Amino acid sequence: MINPHTELLLEEFRQQRPMLEQIEQQAYTMLVKALREQHVEISSIEHRVKAESSLKGKLDLKGDKYKTVNDITDLVGLRIITYYTDDVDKVAVIVKQLFDVDWKNSVDKRKVHQLNSFGYLSLHYICSLRTDNKEMAAVKFEIQMRTALQHVWSAIEHDIGYKGAVKLPPDFRRQFSRLAGMLELADDEFSRLRTTMTEYRRQVQAMVKSGRLDEVPLSTDSFRSFLEIRPFERLNQRIASVNQAELFHTSMMPFLPILEDFGLQTLGDIQAFVEQNAEDAYQLALSQLAITDLDIMADNVALQNLCLVHALKQGRGLDGLIFIYNTINGQRDSNALLAESILQMAEDLPFMQEK
Numbered sequence: 001m002i003n004p005h006t007e008l009l010l011e012e013f014r015q016q017r018p019m020l021e022q023i024e025q026q027a028y029t030m031l032v033k034a035l036r037e038q039h040v041e042i043s044s045i046e047h048r049v050k051a052e053s054s055l056k057g058k059l060d061l062k063g064d065k066y067k068t069v070n071d072i073t074d075l076v077g078l079r080i081i082t083y084y085t086d087d088v089d090k091v092a093v094i095v096k097q098l099f100d101v102d103w104k105n106s107v108d109k110r111k112v113h114q115l116n117s118f119g120y121l122s123l124h125y126i127c128s129l130r131t132d133n134k135e136m137a138a139v140k141f142e143i144q145m146r147t148a149l150q151h152v153w154s155a156i157e158h159d160i161g162y163k164g165a166v167k168l169p170p171d172f173r174r175q176f177s178r179l180a181g182m183l184e185l186a187d188d189e190f191s192r193l194r195t196t197m198t199e200y201r202r203q204v205q206a207m208v209k210s211g212r213l214d215e216v217p218l219s220t221d222s223f224r225s226f227l228e229i230r231p232f233e234r235l236n237q238r239i240a241s242v243n244q245a246e247l248f249h250t251s252m253m254p255f256l257p258i259l260e261d262f263g264l265q266t267l268g269d270i271q272a273f274v275e276q277n278a279e280d281a282y283q284l285a286l287s288q289l290a291i292t293d294l295d296i297m298a299d300n301v302a303l304q305n306l307c308l309v310h311a312l313k314q315g316r317g318l319d320g321l322i323f324i325y326n327t328i329n330g331q332r333d334s335n336a337l338l339a340e341s342i343l344q345m346a347e348d349l350p351f352m353q354e355k
Contacts (some may be wrong), residue, residue, distance in 0.1 A: 002056075003059075003060075003063060003301075004058040005064070006056065006060065006063045009055075009059055009063060009066060009068070009069050009072075010052065010055065010056060010059070013052065013069050014052070016069060016075075016139075017049065019073055019135065019136060019139070020049045020052070020076050020081065021049050022136070023076050023129060023136060023139055023141060024047055024048070024049050024076045024141070027047070027076070027078060027099070027127075027129065027141060027143075028045060028047045028078060030044060030098050031078065031080065031094070031095075031098065031143075032045065034094050034097070034098055035080075035091070035094060038090070038094060040082075040087060040090050040091060040094070041082075041083060041087075042080060042081060042082050042083070042087070042091070043081040043082060043083055043151075044081050045079070045080050045081070045269050046077075046078065046079040046081070047076075047077070047078045048076075048077055049081075050074065050075045050076075050077065051308055054070075055075070058072075059193070061351060065146065070138055070139060070140070070240065072140075072144055073102075073105060073126045073140040073141070074141070074142040075139070075141065075222060076139070076141035076142070077141065077142045077143075077144070078141070078142070078143045078144070079122075079143075079144040079145075079151075080143065080144070080145045080146075081146060081147070081148050081151045082145070082146070082147055082148065083147065083148055083190070084187075084189050084190055084191045084194055085147055085188060085190075085191045086149065086191050086195075087147075088123055088145045088146065088147060091145045092123055092145060094127070095125055095127065095143055096125075098130075099125075099127035099128060099129060099130065099143075100127060100128045100129075100130055100137075101126065101127055102125075102126040102127070102128070105126040105140075106125045106126050107122060107123075107124045108123050108124075111145075116119055116121055121143075121351075122144045122145060122146040123144070123145040123146070124142060124143070124144050124145075125142070125143045125145075126140050126141075126142055127140065127141055127142070127143055128140050132148065149183050149186060149187045149189050149190075150183075150187065153179075153183055154254070154308065157176075174331050185315060197221075198222060200221070200249065201221050201225070204216055204221060204222045204225050205225045205228075207230060208222070208225045208226055208228070208267065209229070212324075213226075213266065213267035213268040213270075213271050214266055214267075214268030215263065215264055215266070215268075216267040216268070217266055218259065218260065218264055218265055218266055218267060218269065220253070220256065220269065222267055223253070223256050223259075223267075223270075224253070224284035226270065227252055231270070231271065231274060232252075232274065232300075232302040232303050232306075233298075234278075235274070235278050235281060235282060235302035235305075235306070236299050236301060236302040238282055239282060239285040239286075239289070239297075239302060239305070240297060240301070241299050242285070242286060242289045243289055243293060243294055243295055244295065245294060245295045245296055245297050246295065246296045246297075246346075247296075247297060247298070247299040247301075248296060248297075248298060248299065249298075249299050250298040250299060250300050251281055252277070252300050254327060254328045255300070255303050255304075255307060255327075257272070257327055257329060258307050258323075258324055258327050258328070259307075261323075262307075262310060262311075262314070273306065273310065274306060275308045277309045277310050277313070278306070280309045280313075280349065280350075280351040281302065281305035281306045281308070281309045283349050283350070284305050284308060284309055284342070284345065284346055285301065285305045287345040287346070287349065288342075288345060296319045299335065300328075304324075304328070307324050308321060308324060308342055308346075309346075309351065311324060312322075312343075312346055312351070312352065313351060317343070317345055318336075318339055321338075321339035321342055321343060322335055322336055322339045324339075325338050325339055
């Protein structure tokens with residue numbers, strides 16, 4: 001038989017449920033917008049209004065401690081899952097900016113650390129909306145913030161019943177503690193690695209801007225930084241001027257595997273690659289434009305012709321040209337036709353005669 005006080009609280013909950021759902025959606029929308037504006041990348045945001053069955057179970061255990069349903073702070077719950085430990089603190093700042101936080105009832109479980117507590121190291125804020133609607137402002141809701149690894153570990157613990165298994169044999173408890181320690185270390189190392197990579201990218205950008213290209217290994221990050229100084233702009237403009245064409249921007253990142261396949265190892269190698277092939281790339285582009293009145297072209301036209309010329313100079317022939325087109329366009333039957341056309345145009349050019 002249901003306790004009369006429990007039934008009273010459940011009835012209050014039923015009456016408030018539409019408002020609770022409104023608070024849930026409003027809080028969720030505000031968080032998503034703010035996180036996007038602050039460029040905080042997260043794994044997910046979970047949000048829910050407590051199920052009545054779950055609430056009843058809670059009230060059956062400790063319903064006497066609540067005078068009204070507004071004393072229950074987790075009827076509305078949101079959980080923000082980040083990729084990195086330091087992003088938990090960034091999210092916390094955003095939460096403080098958006099909502100009123102009940103500091104007395106909020107908990108930073110990261111500071112209450114036990115050997116087997118990795119999955120429960122969430123930061124828990126009890127919040128309320130800043131609104132003129134006094135009824136909505138009186139409702140407290142919970143926001144949990146944790147990392148993806150903490151979230152996964154918590155789910156695993158719950159799934160296998162570890163959380164409530166207080167009498168597990170010592171060997172099992174030791175295994176859990178060891179695994180939790182490994183995951184906590186991984187969480188910290190991922191954050192440290194991101195910081196290290198960010199600093200490396202800054203160093204690469206500085207070396208690129210200072211012209212120390214021979215010191216910068218070719219990689220995804222360094223090539224992206226290299227593109228910021230527009231190394232192909234001069235040749236692009238020269239090619240475009242043939243037909244007074246307009247250039248539109250497109251990504252040049254698909255060319256990175258081609259440059260690596262050529263054996264280029266540093267940004268200095270790419271700079272030399274441009275200088276060695278620029279005139280021949282222009283002549284090849286001129287041969288293509290001579291049979292068209294194209295007045296708009298992608299700004300990767302210079303890099304594409306540089307690669308085609310370099311492949312031909314290396315003696316890679318038709319297969320080398322097809323490889324280039326397959327890499328930048330994807331596998332298509334038309335790539336072979338394009339390659340054959342380029343090979344025919346190039347046969348009469350000086351760099352092919354010199355081979």
